[in-house]
Amino acid sequence: MSRIATRFAQSKAEGRGALVTFLTAFDPDRATSLEILRGLPKAGVDVIEIGVPFTDPMADGPSIQRAGQRGLKAGATVPGVLDLVRALRATEADTPVVLMGYYNPILAYGVTRFCADAAAAGVDGLIIVDVPPEEADEVEPHARANGLDLIRLIAPTTDEARLPRVLGATTGFIYYVSITGITGTRSADYASLAPAIAALKRHTDLPVAIGFGIRSPEQAAIAATVADGAVVGTALVDTLAGTLDADGRATAATVPAVLSQVAGLAQAIRAARKQAA
Structure with missing residues (x-):
């Protein structure tokens, strides 16, 4: 099984949900980003989602847009993000890594080359926000050939007639978008989640x-x-941003603040089903 399938099977066997965290690569700099990523598994993360900074992130709210701008300012590129994953894999072999981003940088890099290089770097899955299932044939064969899962977003507005098309082009896991709109702008309607899932x-x-x-x-x-x-992103990005100095640089509080927040999320998730039982 893939690392993603293995990790979800493991969390299910343990009677708990999985924690997926999102942070933007190179935010606020490469060294700090790598230190946080390396600390995530010990803090309780099951799947590491890494945002690839892009100049026009249409699905992202203000917090993640600013994180992307910081990442770009710090020198993030597609090769740089892949190198970041390689550096993470030097110390972490088991935790799945998913890259989340937009098609333009992948197209500029070359789709065939990108999928091969991402797999070689240790990436397990891709979330490409602006490639709908109807255009999946541009990426899917290359992803599949390199053992990369293509993870799809499904929104509350996705009707049952469209679901088979979306699910047919999905592997790894399904990312259910709990709100309509961009990331981090409001909270989910939890009363509607159970019937929707x-x-x-x-x-x-x-x-x-x-x-x-x-x-x-x-x-x-x-x-x-x-x-x-559960996927948590904007809340972590906001915590990271709140620790930066006036020039947007990391401080001594940056890494511990993010990892402490992650540990709290992991602890709550692990306790939730025990309390419900």
Whole structure:
């Protein structure tokens, strides 16, 4: 099995949901970014999602847009992000790594080359926000040939007629977007999550992780109980940003603050199903 499938199977066997975290590569600099990434598994992260900075991130809210700008200012490029993953893999062999980003940088790099280089660097999956299933044939054969999962976003507005098309082009896990709109702008409607996930599960056996709008340990615990996992991104990016100095540089508080927050999220998720039982 892939690292992604193995990790979701492991969390299920342990009777808990999985914690997926998102942080932007090179935010606020390469060294700090790598130090945080290396600390995530010990803090309790099951899947590491790394944002590839891009100048026009249409699905991202202000916090992640600013993180992308900091990453670009720090010198982030597609080769640089792949090198960051290689550096992470030098000390972390088991935790799945997913790159999340946009098609333009991949197209500029070369799709065939990108998929081969990403797999060689230790990437397990891709979330390409602006490549719909109808255009998946531009990426899917190259991803599949290199053992990369293509993870799809499914929104509350995705109707049951469209679901088979989306799910047919999805591997690894499903990223369920709990809100309509961009990341980090409001919280999820938790009353609607259970029926929405139940409806989705009627069409697929893939794990489902809920993201967009999850900020607190309590919200993460609910999401990871209703589904197979919770994705937390903007809340971590905001914590990181809050530790930077006036010039946007990392301080002594940056790494510990982010990893402490992650540990709190992981602890809440691990306790949630035990409390519900």
